Amino acid sequence: MICGSAWTSWEVKRFSTSEPFTQEMTGKDRQELEEQEFHRFADLTLGQLLNKLEDIVEDSDIPDADIEYGQGVLTLTLGSKGTFVLNKQSPNKQIWSSSPISGPARYDFMDGEWVYRRDGHNLHKRLAAELESVLEFEVDIEPEPHQAYGQDVT
Template identity: 50%
Template sequence: MEKLLEYLETLGEKIDLKDYDVEYSSGVLTLRCGPSGTYVINKQPPNKQIWLSSPISGPKRYDYDLKHQKWFYNRDNSTLDGLLNEELSVIFNTKIDI
Protein backbone atom coordinates (compact mmCIF):
# COMPACT_ATOMS: atom_id res chain seq x y z
CA MET A 1 0.00 0.00 0.00
CA GLU A 2 2.83 2.38 0.81
CA LYS A 3 4.38 1.74 -2.62
CA LEU A 4 1.05 2.44 -4.31
CA LEU A 5 0.59 5.59 -2.25
CA GLU A 6 4.03 6.86 -3.22
CA TYR A 7 3.36 6.18 -6.91
CA LEU A 8 0.00 7.98 -6.81
CA GLU A 9 1.44 10.98 -4.94
CA THR A 10 4.18 11.30 -7.57
CA LEU A 11 1.58 10.93 -10.32
CA GLY A 12 -0.44 13.76 -8.80
CA GLU A 13 2.54 16.06 -9.12
CA LYS A 14 2.90 15.22 -12.84
CA ILE A 15 -0.68 15.42 -14.05
CA ASP A 16 -2.96 18.41 -14.28
CA LEU A 17 -6.30 17.23 -12.92
CA LYS A 18 -8.51 19.43 -10.83
CA ASP A 19 -9.58 17.85 -7.53
CA TYR A 20 -6.92 15.10 -7.64
CA ASP A 21 -6.09 13.90 -4.15
CA VAL A 22 -4.65 10.78 -2.59
CA GLU A 23 -4.58 9.91 1.11
CA TYR A 24 -3.80 6.85 3.20
CA SER A 25 -5.03 6.30 6.73
CA SER A 26 -5.73 3.21 8.86
CA GLY A 27 -5.19 0.80 5.98
CA VAL A 28 -7.48 2.68 3.59
CA LEU A 29 -6.13 4.42 0.48
CA THR A 30 -8.47 6.94 -1.12
CA LEU A 31 -7.78 8.30 -4.59
CA ARG A 32 -9.98 11.17 -5.75
CA CYS A 33 -9.88 11.61 -9.52
CA GLY A 34 -12.01 14.74 -9.84
CA PRO A 35 -15.14 14.24 -11.96
CA SER A 36 -14.06 10.67 -12.84
CA GLY A 37 -14.83 9.50 -9.31
CA THR A 38 -13.08 8.07 -6.28
CA TYR A 39 -11.17 4.84 -5.77
CA VAL A 40 -11.05 3.26 -2.32
CA ILE A 41 -8.51 0.50 -1.70
CA ASN A 42 -8.39 -1.08 1.73
CA LYS A 43 -6.60 -3.92 3.47
CA GLN A 44 -8.64 -6.73 4.95
CA PRO A 45 -6.05 -8.46 7.19
CA PRO A 46 -8.41 -11.10 8.66
CA ASN A 47 -9.29 -12.29 5.13
CA LYS A 48 -5.79 -11.63 3.74
CA GLN A 49 -7.40 -9.61 0.96
CA ILE A 50 -7.41 -6.16 -0.56
CA TRP A 51 -10.78 -4.70 -1.39
CA LEU A 52 -11.17 -2.20 -4.20
CA SER A 53 -14.05 0.10 -4.96
CA SER A 54 -13.69 1.55 -8.45
CA PRO A 55 -15.91 4.27 -9.97
CA ILE A 56 -15.55 2.45 -13.29
CA SER A 57 -15.62 -1.31 -12.62
CA GLY A 58 -17.21 -1.42 -9.17
CA PRO A 59 -16.19 -3.48 -6.12
CA LYS A 60 -13.66 -6.32 -6.23
CA ARG A 61 -11.82 -8.47 -3.66
CA TYR A 62 -8.23 -9.45 -4.38
CA ASP A 63 -6.25 -12.37 -2.96
CA TYR A 64 -2.46 -12.47 -2.93
CA ASP A 65 -0.72 -15.10 -5.05
CA LEU A 66 2.72 -15.93 -3.64
CA LYS A 67 3.92 -17.61 -6.85
CA HIS A 68 3.25 -14.55 -9.02
CA GLN A 69 3.60 -12.02 -6.19
CA LYS A 70 0.47 -10.19 -7.32
CA TRP A 71 -3.04 -9.51 -6.10
CA PHE A 72 -5.60 -11.46 -8.20
CA TYR A 73 -9.37 -11.14 -8.52
CA ASN A 74 -10.52 -14.77 -8.57
CA ARG A 75 -13.65 -14.24 -10.68
CA ASP A 76 -11.80 -13.15 -13.82
CA ASN A 77 -8.15 -13.75 -12.83
CA SER A 78 -7.29 -10.07 -13.36
CA THR A 79 -4.70 -8.32 -11.21
CA LEU A 80 -5.08 -5.25 -9.05
CA ASP A 81 -2.21 -3.45 -10.75
CA GLY A 82 -3.53 -4.39 -14.20
CA LEU A 83 -6.97 -2.97 -13.48
CA LEU A 84 -5.55 0.23 -11.99
CA ASN A 85 -3.15 0.66 -14.92
CA GLU A 86 -5.99 0.26 -17.41
CA GLU A 87 -8.57 2.48 -15.71
CA LEU A 88 -6.19 5.24 -14.59
CA SER A 89 -4.57 5.39 -18.05
CA VAL A 90 -8.00 6.26 -19.46
CA ILE A 91 -8.82 8.77 -16.71
CA PHE A 92 -5.48 10.60 -16.94
CA ASN A 93 -5.07 10.14 -20.70
CA THR A 94 -1.51 8.87 -20.21
CA LYS A 95 0.10 5.45 -19.78
CA ILE A 96 0.08 4.37 -16.14
CA ASP A 97 2.37 1.56 -15.00
CA ILE A 98 1.98 0.83 -11.31
Protein backbone atom coordinates in the same frame (compact mmCIF):
# COMPACT_ATOMS: atom_id res chain seq x y z
CA MET B 1 11.85 16.87 16.27
CA ILE B 2 11.74 15.54 12.70
CA CYS B 3 12.16 18.05 9.93
CA GLY B 4 10.24 17.72 6.64
CA SER B 5 13.08 16.19 4.62
CA ALA B 6 13.89 13.59 7.28
CA TRP B 7 10.23 12.60 7.48
CA THR B 8 9.97 12.20 3.71
CA SER B 9 13.03 9.94 3.54
CA TRP B 10 11.61 7.82 6.35
CA GLU B 11 8.33 7.36 4.47
CA VAL B 12 10.10 6.23 1.32
CA LYS B 13 12.40 3.92 3.26
CA ARG B 14 9.49 2.36 5.11
CA PHE B 15 8.14 0.75 1.94
CA SER B 16 11.37 -0.53 0.48
CA THR B 17 14.69 -1.96 1.59
CA SER B 18 16.69 -4.98 2.52
CA GLU B 19 16.15 -8.57 1.38
CA PRO B 20 13.52 -9.96 -1.04
CA PHE B 21 10.84 -12.38 0.12
CA THR B 22 11.40 -15.97 -0.92
CA GLN B 23 9.21 -17.75 -3.49
CA GLU B 24 8.09 -20.02 -0.66
CA MET B 25 6.45 -17.00 0.97
CA THR B 26 5.02 -15.39 -2.15
CA GLY B 27 3.60 -18.66 -3.50
CA LYS B 28 1.18 -19.13 -0.62
CA ASP B 29 -2.57 -19.04 -1.01
CA ARG B 30 -4.75 -16.75 1.13
CA GLN B 31 -5.73 -19.60 3.46
CA GLU B 32 -2.06 -20.52 3.99
CA LEU B 33 -0.86 -16.94 4.42
CA GLU B 34 0.00 -16.15 8.02
CA GLU B 35 -1.58 -12.96 9.36
CA GLN B 36 1.80 -11.24 9.76
CA GLU B 37 2.71 -12.16 6.15
CA PHE B 38 -0.61 -10.79 4.91
CA HIS B 39 0.00 -7.48 6.67
CA ARG B 40 3.55 -7.35 5.31
CA PHE B 41 2.46 -7.90 1.70
CA ALA B 42 -0.62 -5.67 1.94
CA ASP B 43 1.25 -2.81 3.64
CA LEU B 44 4.11 -2.96 1.16
CA THR B 45 1.70 -3.07 -1.78
CA LEU B 46 -0.38 -0.13 -0.54
CA GLY B 47 2.77 1.80 0.38
CA GLN B 48 4.28 1.30 -3.07
CA LEU B 49 1.00 2.32 -4.70
CA LEU B 50 0.88 5.41 -2.50
CA ASN B 51 4.36 6.46 -3.63
CA LYS B 52 3.56 5.94 -7.31
CA LEU B 53 0.08 7.47 -7.18
CA GLU B 54 1.42 10.59 -5.44
CA ASP B 55 3.58 11.20 -8.52
CA ILE B 56 0.61 10.58 -10.82
CA VAL B 57 -1.54 13.07 -8.90
CA GLU B 58 1.23 15.67 -9.18
CA ASP B 59 1.54 15.03 -12.94
CA SER B 60 -2.19 15.25 -13.62
CA ASP B 61 -3.95 18.48 -14.48
CA ILE B 62 -7.06 17.44 -12.59
CA PRO B 63 -8.44 20.03 -10.18
CA ASP B 64 -9.18 18.57 -6.75
CA ALA B 65 -6.98 15.51 -7.37
CA ASP B 66 -5.74 14.13 -4.07
CA ILE B 67 -4.40 10.98 -2.47
CA GLU B 68 -4.72 9.92 1.16
CA TYR B 69 -3.48 6.90 3.07
CA GLY B 70 -4.28 5.96 6.64
CA GLN B 71 -5.25 2.92 8.69
CA GLY B 72 -4.93 0.58 5.71
CA VAL B 73 -7.12 2.67 3.40
CA LEU B 74 -5.72 4.30 0.25
CA THR B 75 -8.05 6.84 -1.38
CA LEU B 76 -7.29 8.38 -4.76
CA THR B 77 -9.66 11.23 -5.61
CA LEU B 78 -9.62 12.47 -9.19
CA GLY B 79 -12.18 15.25 -8.94
CA SER B 80 -15.13 14.75 -11.29
CA LYS B 81 -13.45 11.68 -12.80
CA GLY B 82 -14.15 9.63 -9.67
CA THR B 83 -12.58 8.13 -6.58
CA PHE B 84 -10.63 4.89 -6.28
CA VAL B 85 -10.36 3.23 -2.86
CA LEU B 86 -8.09 0.34 -1.87
CA ASN B 87 -8.16 -1.09 1.62
CA LYS B 88 -6.86 -3.99 3.66
CA GLN B 89 -9.42 -6.50 4.85
CA SER B 90 -7.52 -8.35 7.57
CA PRO B 91 -10.18 -10.95 8.48
CA ASN B 92 -10.32 -12.13 4.84
CA LYS B 93 -6.61 -11.53 4.11
CA GLN B 94 -7.61 -9.52 1.03
CA ILE B 95 -7.24 -6.08 -0.49
CA TRP B 96 -10.60 -4.68 -1.48
CA SER B 97 -10.92 -2.19 -4.29
CA SER B 98 -13.67 0.21 -5.25
CA SER B 99 -13.42 1.78 -8.69
CA PRO B 100 -15.65 4.34 -10.41
CA ILE B 101 -15.13 2.31 -13.61
CA SER B 102 -15.35 -1.38 -12.69
CA GLY B 103 -16.93 -1.26 -9.23
CA PRO B 104 -15.87 -3.40 -6.28
CA ALA B 105 -13.34 -6.27 -6.33
CA ARG B 106 -11.63 -8.40 -3.70
CA TYR B 107 -8.03 -9.41 -4.31
CA ASP B 108 -6.21 -12.41 -2.83
CA PHE B 109 -2.43 -12.67 -2.64
CA MET B 110 -1.55 -15.59 -4.94
CA ASP B 111 1.82 -16.51 -6.44
CA GLY B 112 3.31 -13.15 -5.47
CA GLU B 113 0.55 -10.88 -6.80
CA TRP B 114 -2.91 -9.62 -5.89
CA VAL B 115 -5.47 -11.48 -8.01
CA TYR B 116 -9.27 -11.27 -8.33
CA ARG B 117 -10.38 -14.92 -8.15
CA ARG B 118 -13.58 -14.51 -10.18
CA ASP B 119 -11.83 -13.67 -13.45
CA GLY B 120 -8.12 -13.88 -12.59
CA HIS B 121 -7.20 -10.25 -13.30
CA ASN B 122 -4.30 -8.59 -11.50
CA LEU B 123 -4.89 -5.59 -9.20
CA HIS B 124 -2.01 -3.51 -10.60
CA LYS B 125 -2.86 -4.17 -14.24
CA ARG B 126 -6.56 -3.38 -13.79
CA LEU B 127 -5.86 -0.21 -11.81
CA ALA B 128 -3.27 0.97 -14.36
CA ALA B 129 -5.63 0.40 -17.28
CA GLU B 130 -8.47 2.25 -15.55
CA LEU B 131 -6.24 5.17 -14.53
CA GLU B 132 -4.90 5.45 -18.08
CA SER B 133 -8.45 5.62 -19.45
CA VAL B 134 -9.39 8.37 -16.97
CA LEU B 135 -6.15 10.36 -17.07
CA GLU B 136 -5.46 9.90 -20.78
CA PHE B 137 -1.75 9.28 -20.24
CA GLU B 138 0.34 6.20 -19.52
CA VAL B 139 0.91 5.27 -15.89
CA ASP B 140 3.43 2.91 -14.34
CA ILE B 141 2.22 1.39 -11.11
CA GLU B 142 3.77 -2.03 -11.57
CA PRO B 143 4.90 -3.34 -8.19
CA GLU B 144 8.51 -3.33 -7.16
CA PRO B 145 9.81 -6.69 -5.97
CA HIS B 146 8.42 -7.17 -2.47
CA GLN B 147 11.14 -6.36 -0.01
CA ALA B 148 11.38 -7.33 3.64
CA TYR B 149 12.62 -5.06 6.35
CA GLY B 150 12.85 -7.48 9.21
CA GLN B 151 10.69 -10.09 10.92
CA ASP B 152 8.30 -7.63 12.55
CA VAL B 153 6.69 -5.33 9.99
CA THR B 154 3.39 -4.58 11.68
